[in-house]
Amino acid sequence: MLFLAIDLDQAVLNFSQDNILILKFCLGFIMYGVALNLQIKDFREILVNPRSVAIGLLSQVILLPASTVGLILLVNPHPSLALGMILVAACPGGPLSNFISHYSGGNAELSVSLTTVTTLLSTFTTPFNFAFWSQMIEVPGKTVTLDFLEMAIIILELTIIPTILGMFTRHRFPKFAEKISKVFRIVSLIIFVIFIVGALYKSIDIVSKGSYNKNDKYNE
Structure with a gap:
């Protein structure tokens, strides 16, 4: 019986600077839409009762990677795929998770x-x-490095700035924010669906490049 497969170590997704800018804009747009429904008092309640934050951190930083392993x-997936699963589980959440929670x-x-x-x-x-x-x-030669400055810029661009702008709009122009939040909700959902479809399309395009027999475990 044949199954689709590829050399996972050779699979690369290339994004141009224009693609990255569009992606950042879309994620910032989604985060701004979420922030239109947020208020400062809601964050104060979290600070007063930090138990929920502590449980969330425990779940994401420890339980998620452990359950992934x-x-x-x-x-027992392909070693490179297993490493990818661990890396994804070890990464923090992003604007899309905020949108899903809000929606x-x-x-x-x-x-x-x-x-x-x-x-x-x-x-x-x-x-x-x-x-x-x-x-x-057991996959030799696999390492991961992170740039703190780059991470700080990303969270500033995709989370902090859109959140501040959205909450400011809600505070100064509540009626306007209420009206446009409905539009942002619909458009954000469309963008989210496009992300999912695009990711699936990329995956299918990569996977469709080869096939192997089930007994040939690692495409050797």
């Missing part, structure tokens, strides 16, 4: 707080988690 040991009626303020804190901590937690958990996967 458990899944890897269960399904589904969750605690958007808590989501934004967790995104900010985990992104700031990720300079230390991501490489540590990756190095710690990837020891279970």
Whole structure:
């Protein structure tokens, strides 16, 4: 029986500067739309009762990578794919997670707080988690490095600035914010769907380049 496969170590997704700028704009747009429904008092409540933030940090920084490794040991994927799973689990959340929390009626303020804190901590937690958990996967020569300045700029561009602008709009122009928030909600959902479809398209395009037999475990 044949299964689709590729040399995962050779798979590369190339993004031009224009693509990156468009992606950043879309993520900032989504985050601004989420912030139109946020208020300072909501964040004050989180500071007064930080238990929810602590539980969220514990879940994302420790439990998520640990459960991912458990899944890897269960399904035994290709080593490079396993490392990718660990790296994704070790990374912080982003603007899309805030949008999903907001759109589904969750605690958007808590989501934004967790995104900010985990992104700031990720300079230390991501490489540590990756190095710690990837020891279970025998793939020599695999390393991960993070630039703290780059991480700070990313969180500033995609989370902090859009959040401040959205909350400022809500504070100074509440009626206007209420009107446009509905538009942002719909457009953000469309952008989110485009992201999903685009990711699936890229994956199918890469995977469709080769095939292998199930008994040939690592395409050798």
